[in-house]
Amino acid sequence: MTARKPLYVTRPTLPPFEEMVPLLKEVWESRTLTNGGPFHQRFEVELARYLGVPYVTLVTNATIGLMVALRELQICGEVITTPFSFVATGHSVLWHGATPVFADIDPVTLNLDPNAIERLITPKTSAILAVHCYGRPCDVEAIEAIARKHNLKVLYDAAHAFGVKHKGRSVLTYGDLSVLSFHATKVFNTFEGGAIVAPDLETKQSLDRLCNYGIVDEVTVEDTGLNAKMSEFNAALGLLQLRHVDAAIHKRRAIDTRYRELLAGIRGIRCAIEHVDPASHNYYSFPILVGAEYALSRDALYTRLREHGIHARRYFYPLISSMPMYRGLPSAAISALPVAHAVASEVLCLPMFPDLLPEEQESIAAVIRRA
Numbered sequence: 001m002t003a004r005k006p007l008y009v010t011r012p013t014l015p016p017f018e019e020m021v022p023l024l025k026e027v028w029e030s031r032t033l034t035n036g037g038p039f040h041q042r043f044e045v046e047l048a049r050y051l052g053v054p055y056v057t058l059v060t061n062a063t064i065g066l067m068v069a070l071r072e073l074q075i076c077g078e079v080i081t082t083p084f085s086f087v088a089t090g091h092s093v094l095w096h097g098a099t100p101v102f103a104d105i106d107p108v109t110l111n112l113d114p115n116a117i118e119r120l121i122t123p124k125t126s127a128i129l130a131v132h133c134y135g136r137p138c139d140v141e142a143i144e145a146i147a148r149k150h151n152l153k154v155l156y157d158a159a160h161a162f163g164v165k166h167k168g169r170s171v172l173t174y175g176d177l178s179v180l181s182f183h184a185t186k187v188f189n190t191f192e193g194g195a196i197v198a199p200d201l202e203t204k205q206s207l208d209r210l211c212n213y214g215i216v217d218e219v220t221v222e223d224t225g226l227n228a229k230m231s232e233f234n235a236a237l238g239l240l241q242l243r244h245v246d247a248a249i250h251k252r253r254a255i256d257t258r259y260r261e262l263l264a265g266i267r268g269i270r271c272a273i274e275h276v277d278p279a280s281h282n283y284y285s286f287p288i289l290v291g292a293e294y295a296l297s298r299d300a301l302y303t304r305l306r307e308h309g310i311h312a313r314r315y316f317y318p319l320i321s322s323m324p325m326y327r328g329l330p331s332a333a334i335s336a337l338p339v340a341h342a343v344a345s346e347v348l349c350l351p352m353f354p355d356l357l358p359e360e361q362e363s364i365a366a367v368i369r370r371a
């Protein structure tokens with residue numbers, strides 16, 4: 001059966017429009033549109049409470065959030081990071097003026113392999129920038145131990161990890177700072193947006209300053225900050241989204257379970273991530289690995305699905321290390337990143353969003369099974 005209209009890899013989750021109207025009216029009437037207005041303040045407090053973290057600083061998007069976080073941590077020299085991520089991870093390091101050093105990933109978690117990290121540490125290394133890929137927590141204990149031993153900062157790109165817990169504690173509280181994305185395509189969205197999770201008030205206030213040009217008061221500018229502020233519109237939407245996000249994650253979890261049932265037993269098709277703690281996951285994405293035993297190559301399956309109106313995506317292919325601005329780096333050599341290259345050549349993210357209908361899931365699985 002051919003899907004009737006394009007089924008994209010994601011479809012933004014929005015609250016009922018009527019619920020947004022009174023909030024919009026409040027913004028319109030107050031004429032406070034940005035620069036830390038009342039919705040911004042409330043959203044920061046309620047978001048920190050929801051996530052179970054000490055403090056958050058709201059930002060325009062996660063890419064800017066990563067740049068601000070790198071600045072806050074005074075990172076310089078080399079930053080060990082993963083090649084298997086969205087390009088924003090690498091770009092934030094380059095924009096900051098540091099050098100990304102790519103370490104290979106673990107074949108089970110698809111996150112940075114701690115053993116690979118340690119081998120790459122040099123006197124120039126100042127930080128580890130790890131990604132909780134698809135929301136699956138990194139080996140945070142191992143990364144913390146390496147960082148402590150070598151006196152490195154740890155920054156988590158937690159763009160995918162909204163609400164995720166590790167051993168009962170928010171995964172966002174590990175490392176020095178974590179950065180969330182609230183982009184339209186994420187589990188929790190404010191159209192564009194994000195947040196930096198800070199461990200204490202002093203750090204939060206410093207991040208706030210960096211997000212507001214480094215301004216302290218009308219006559220004092222203490223740092224070369226930038227404009228990374230979230231507007232009142234985005235903050236009001238965020239407050240409303242908080243009321244609905246648990247229900248959305250609940251639906252995602254059911255979709256994840258159903259996919260696993262529908263795809264079980266298809267030769268060469270594997271679910272890319274297994275959940276250690278299903279109750280603590282957010283079900284951001286549904287990546288599969290298309291192995292050599294499958295009837296089609298990964299790219300042929302991608303095209304076959306497209307012919308049926310199903311827009312699966314190859315997140316994350318190509319690897320960041322294969323992109324023109326990175327491929328000349330010594331750590332970007334293909335031979336140094338065998339696991340990342342293997343995974344990038346097999347991965348395919350199937351449509352995953354709360355409104356995905358059971359019959360749509362069945363037709364996706366049917367196309368995959370028929371091949």
Ligand code: T4K
Nearest residue numbers: 008010011012061062063085086088157159181182183184
């Ligand atoms: N770190 C990591 C690990 C990340 O994955 C990301 C972003 C970041 C950092 C940076 O976060 P932000 O600076 O964005 O806050 C998308 C997103 O733009 C990006 O946020 C996300 N990761 C990445 C994984 O995916 P594209 O270029 O693949 O998006 P696009 O426009 O092709 O959208 C994907 C599908 O979603 C479309 O086929 C249709 C659907 N869609 C998309 C949008 C924007 C909608 O239905 N409505 C929409 O409004 O990058």
